[in-house]
Every structure is written in C-alpha cells, then in structure tokens.
Amino acid sequence: MGGDHGPAELVPGVARAAQILTGEVRFLLHGDEAVLARELARHPALSGRIDVRHAERVVGMDEKPAQALRRGKGTSMWAAVEAVKTGEAGVAVSAGNTGALMAISKLILRMSADLDRPPLVASLPNPRGVTTFLDVGANVDCDAERLVEFAILGEAFHRAAHRVARPTVGLLNVGHEEMKGHQEVREANRILREGAFDFDYRGFVEGDDITRGVVDVIVTDGFTGNVALKTAEGVARFIRDELKAALTSRILGKAGAFLAAGALRQFRDRLSTPPAAPLLGLNGIVLKCHGGASDRDFAQALRVAADLARSDFAVEIERNMGKLPAAMAETVPPAAEGAP
C-alpha cells in the first residue's frame, strides 16, 4: 500500500516481475482487499501466483517510527514483516515509510549483528556496474568491530543482489597506506586482513574510488558515508544544472541542446536512485523500495528480492559473523593476554 503511488504502481510492478521471474516465485500482497482486487483485475496473468492478505490499516508516510511501532499491528507493513518472521515469506518488500519499516523490522525480526540499527546501503554507478556503499547514515559512531560487520553484510548483499561470485571489499580512508587514517579505520583494516573471513578484502580505498569501481563494496561509518553520498548527489546535480544552462545558452543554441538531450537523459538514468536498498543485519530479509518507485522500479526490486531469498545470503552472513569474535580476540595485545 506504500509509496507515492500505492497499488496503482505496485501491482503493475508485480505483474512485470512475474514475467521475469520463474513460476516458483509467488507473491503475497498485504493491504486493502478491495483496492488490491481492483488493481489485480487488470492483470489476469497473475492469478494463481498471488495471494492477498487483507490489512485494515496502513502506516502513514509521515508517521514517526515510535508512533508506527505503537499502532503498527494490523497494518499492511507489519503483516509483511511478520510473514518473514513466520517463514511464510522469504523476503518483505515495501515502498512505505522508511523509519517505520526500520523500527517495525527491528522489533519483529531483531538484529542479528551487534548494531543499533541496520546500516543504510547506497548503490552508486561505476564504469563496470554498481558500487555497494555503506553505512550512509544509520550508525554515526562506528568502532572497528562495527566497520567489520558492515563489510560482512555489504559483501553478502552485493553477492546476492548483483550475482557476483566473489565481490571485492574496500575500507574507505584518506590514503592507501597502512598507517593512514584514524584509530578505528586502521584497527578495522587489521581485523579484516587477519581474520579468517570468507571474502576478498582489498584494503583501503579513497573517495574517488567509489565511482571508479576499484572494488565492489566500500565500507565506512555512517557519518562519513552520509556526507560522501550527499556530496556525490550534490556534485551530480550541480553538473547537470551547469550543463543544462550551458547547452541552452545562446552560444551553443537549441540544436546542440536537442542533440545532447538523449545523452543527458542516459547519464541521469545511471545516477538516479536505485530501486531498492536492503535493511541489513536483521534475522530476515527486508527490502526498502524508494517512495517514488515506478512499476519498472518495483519489478527490479522484486527481482533483487527473489535473488536474495534464493541465495545463501543469510547463511554467509552468519558464517562470517561467527568468525568475528576470534578475529577480534587476536587483536588483544599479548601483554594484556598474559597478565595474571
């Protein structure tokens, strides 16, 4: 029921997804039965692959997380997450209120990692494809252990969502050398290097590596990640506006603007918000679709959701998280260990 357009975009999105995904993938729709039935009537091909669960209420797009938690039971969002808990659904997808989805998911599914809240994941374009970048704002203060957890979560997500067999992982810093950066980032680098984690850690990367595609997954704290993501968005917007002004200026004329319009659209598409971001670190898979998602975006999000649900995503995270205590223990200085 969520997002800017509600079932009017979401149901056609499901119809699109059903064409891409094999018959083994089935859909469970939570929301107002009458509204959903009306939309579903336009997509007869979906019958047999879809179940509708009536929900009396919806979480409002402007509701505060605390409010959503208090009166969440009986809403379509609550029911969708609950279905993951019971095992009826492999993954929950919502285009609704982000803060509410995070709060309800945490309450119902609980965090698997030692995190306050799921790190926010951004997907940024690079010449080879997509860079998975986290945390872009949920956890502002991060110690070394938390950064290592982000690496574990981000790598598993990238592998499942982008079908990359062995994604490479980098840690964001102000230089590539071992002694660069602050205490937390140097310690995380050491744990990632020395721990027996099952992934391809490549060491430090820098800000310009995000759009260069040097590694698949880039890890940082929620403060730096948020600033970097917003800076990137700001630069993209600035260039687009400058270029638009230059292209429509008298000097170049309308002819150039017309000819370049196609190119501009093409590159804007690549920079636009990806259709879905995962809430990582939960005991269960939840995907957040952006509010303005079109039917096409929604179909794309459902494809990623199916990939995540069918992958060994959760098992891989659990396996690597299990190696974290040993990796951390190795970091205790010998003197402290040997003390009586």
Added chain:
Amino acid sequence: MGGDHGPAELVPGVARAAQILTGEVRFLLHGDEAVLARELARHPALSGRIDVRHAERVVGMDEKPAQALRRGKGTSMWAAVEAVKTGEAGVAVSAGNTGALMAISKLILRMSADLDRPPLVASLPNPRGVTTFLDVGANVDCDAERLVEFAILGEAFHRAAHRVARPTVGLLNVGHEEMKGHQEVREANRILREGAFDFDYRGFVEGDDITRGVVDVIVTDGFTGNVALKTAEGVARFIRDELKAALTSRILGKAGAFLAAGALRQFRDRLSTPPAAPLLGLNGIVLKCHGGASDRDFAQALRVAADLARSDFAVEIERNMGKLPAAMAETVPPAAEGAP
C-alpha cells in the same frame, strides 16, 4: 623555481599579475639568477617592480618534508618563506613541493593556532561562486576546538580572497537538527553559536550543500573533508567520462559532440583545481599554487596573494582566536565548575 614548468610559466604569470595589480604591489623572485634573468628579459614592463634574490638550490618536487627541512637553507623556497618572517614580503607564493612548503613554513613561521599542521583548503564551485571547504586532509582527528579554529581561519581566508564582506559559515553534519551527528560536531556547533566570534555562523549543513552555495565556508574534520573532496572529484570525472562516451556514441553522432564540446569545456573549467590554496594558521601568509599552474593560474594566485596581504586577514584571525578560550570555558558544565 617550483611547479611542473618552473620560471617559464611563473615569470609570464608575474607579468600578467603586474598588469592587473596596482603599482604599489611589488615582486620578489627567489631562484637561479641566470634562469630568472633570461625569462625576465622577455618582460621589460616588469623592470622597476621586481627584485631577484639568487638562491643556490631548489627543493626537489619529490623530496620528503624531513629531507627538505634538513637541507632547506639556501633553497629558493626557504628564502621566500623567510622573507615573510622578516617582513620583507607580505606573502609567499610557491608552486613547489607541497609537503616541503608546509614543513618549511611551519618551522620558520610557526603555527598561530593550536594545530598540528595547517588545514588544507579546497575551493569548490557553486552556482553563486566558490565554497571554501576545509580541512580536506591535514588533520584527521579533530575535536570541537579544532573545528572552531577551522571556522575562524576559513572565514578570514574567504573574506580576503573573495572580497566578501561577511562570509557565512556552516559546519558539515549528517542533518540540520541540533541533536544530529557525533559529539565533536555537536559541541563545535554549540561553541560557534554561543561564542562571541565576529562572523556569520549559520549552523549545520549537509554534503550536498557544498556545491549548492548555501554558505560560503564549510568546516569539517580532515577525514570527512578528504573523503568528500575526493568523492566530488570522482563523481565529476565519472560524469565527464560517461557523457563523453554518450556524446560520441553512434546514436548521437559527431555533430552533437562537436556542438556540446564548448559546453563541456566550460563546465570542466569551473570544476578544475583552483590556482592557489592557503596554508592557514601560520604567523604569516603562504599560498600554495598547484604544480601544473599556467601563467594565467599564477597571475590569479598572485591577485589572491595581494588581496590577502592587503587585508586585515591576520588581525581578524587573531581577534577571533582570542575569543576562543572564553567560548570554550562557557562549555564547562556548571556542576564541574561549582565542585570544591
């Protein structure tokens, strides 16, 4: 003598600057007398406004700062900074080795603020002009006091370099609300709000505000600043490459590429590295010109240098720095103050 091109670009740069700047501005050139004389012979208009000081040696572009310090005496760089110390020069400008310039300047002029090293200043384009952004990498760990010092230094620089009567200052954070961000940034915000500093502090800004021109000066720690600057450079490079590929693709054809070339050049110029960055927080003014500076860049740097030297830049910094202890003292909680 420094930079990629040496006196071949620098002397024509001085000649350009001499045309812009009034006769009261005079130039002191440090370096190989024979080489400089050869270049100066091509610019007879400079005679009478220029003095040449012979220096036996130069600091190599690849020399380590420690090495430059050991064998620095007798180099043109050393002499240029020394002339600021003695008061013979109002400002030193160099296109040489950045690390060496920083080390030599610190040794000769000493830091005025309580900083390990001068914060690095970047100048980024915005729709209204230029955003002064610091620290972009020199001081990785920053407490609240240090962030406030950056605000004082950056504001004074922006005022003098860009001739803005009362620049506005913002503190980089992950949101605009008072309770957002980590301890250091919230504390710095409180000191900047409550201290009696003589400038226009506007509170928190976010990453996308850097290229939006919401404020003139944006302050952050050297870790976040370095990542943000490199992210911005990376995004600009990515878009340029994508756009170039799109414009020269078969679909659009060469005609569009030709027509858009002017626009592309125009926007690349705005994003390119500014000609000069100040080394702030020293007892004296030193400007670093980028290594690849052209004669035009160098003239621009000399214009900024003259503006800085003629401004009350240093006095303003001293006045605001003098207000810092009182502003810090106010931050001691009453309970701690009243304790026996």
